[in-house]
Amino acid sequence: MEKGNFKDRPNATRLALSIGKVNSDIDIDTVQQFLNFQYSYREMQRQYDAVLAKYHLTESRFVILMFLYEAPHQQLLPLQLAEKLGATRATVSKLLRGLVDQGRVNKQPSPTDKRATLIGLTAEGERVLLSFLPHNFDAVQTLFGGLSSNELTTLSHLLAKIQNGTQTLEQEMEK
């Protein structure tokens, strides 16, 4: 579930005040679009999460079902799921417990490694996934369908710049 979102976003005047107070020479519009980016994502995600919730899914659980569905024998190790998800094994452990409780996934010991557990998609898991998928694409279409092909291209350029900024910030932090 997604976090809340400021209802009180500073206007240019208030921002200018804060910026002036600390003698930063950052451009006000830069800050405002940073805030706008956060805001837009969070509102979008909140709504997308609401769609998922209607089908008793969360995004992470949905994505796990997708990974399993596409995997050979529809089976993966928790470790592999964690890598694909970009989450820790601890987090995946929790998510899997939930999915097992929902009967969408099962666990069985690996025949080759006694430490490992094979996670498999159940028939119920596949049913839920396949019945949800069309609604997922509908939601994405509603969210992003307003952008033309050209606009999608432009968006991807702008996102690439933000990703560059992110990488730069990451490098600056390492120092």
Place this chain on the structure above:
Amino acid sequence: MEKGNFKDRPNATRLALSIGKVNSDIDIDTVQQFLNFQYSYREMQRQYDAVLAKYHLTESRFVILMFLYEAPHQQLLPLQLAEKLGATRATVSKLLRGLVDQGRVNKQPSPTDKRATLIGLTAEGERVLLSFLPHNFDAVQTLFGGLSSNELTTLSHLLAKIQNGTQTLEQEMEK
């Protein structure tokens, strides 16, 4: 702290497969840019959170300090903070406990309403806030400084379209 992020994003072929399987006629690029948008935000936020963490702050706590700093007498009610933050009072209650423990905020009973508690910024809270602010703007500059003035304008147009999509989805859900 921000959630993880898929490391395994489907390529066009895999997406086309999933889409075809459920007979959706959504455009593949639409889905990919939706995923790209999520990915870009999450990586950005993860890094921004890391900056905040360096100063023993989280975004929510930082924003609360800002709201208090700008408030008359640097005081607000939990209820007002919840509204500005766009979070529930329960969440604010938790955040305030943490801020009180850090000595950045104090509580005192409202003189006019015995149910209410006035939250005030302490000297320490103000010190932390003002010493962090320049680093905050530096981080935002690093993240978004790569976008020109024109690009920021374009971004805001595209975000507006996503916000429209979000609103449409919200309306569709109500029905």
Place this chain on the structure above:
DNA sequence: ATAATTTAATTAGCCGGCTAACTATATTAC
């Protein structure tokens, strides 16, 4: 004036992130 309702804040309990610590098994080094 009192009863009913609304409101402010907190608490309990769930979720999904995280790190750190632990157990059990595999692997590597010697």
Place this chain on the structure above:
DNA sequence: GTAATATAGTTAGCCGGCTAATTAAATTAT
């Protein structure tokens, strides 16, 4: 062959979201 190390998974405990329930006080209705 055994000791040291690395790896798979889980658990405990923290954080910040949430909803629902609770308490106390204020307000409104009658």
